[in-house]
Amino acid sequence: MSGKKTDDSNASDGSGAFVPRPCPICGKMSLARYRPFCSKRCADVDLQRWFTGSYAVPVVEEDRSAFSDDDDER
Numbered sequence: 001m002s003g004k005k006t007d008d009s010n011a012s013d014g015s016g017a018f019v020p021r022p023c024p025i026c027g028k029m030s031l032a033r034y035r036p037f038c039s040k041r042c043a044d045v046d047l048q049r050w051f052t053g054s055y056a057v058p059v060v061e062e063d064r065s066a067f068s069d070d071d072d073e074r
């Protein structure tokens with residue numbers, strides 16, 4: 001027996017290589033399908049962070065409901 005390596009033929013099989021890790025977005029266990037995220041939604045969130053991060057524009061939320069110009073004076 002010489003010239004044939006049967007050892008390396010199994011190296012391409014990646015099943016079982018996936019180790020579940022906490023999703024960087026929400027902390028749930030990630031799925032192999034969406035790794036390193038737990039779901040497509042979390043992957044989208046991360047993607048949006050990348051996009052918004054490139055703009056580096058701080059978003060200030062105005063809550064108009066909290067401030068009303070109508071002073072109820074008696």
Ligand SMILES: [Zn+2]
Pocket residue numbers: 023024025026027028037038039042
């Ligand atoms: Zn997640």
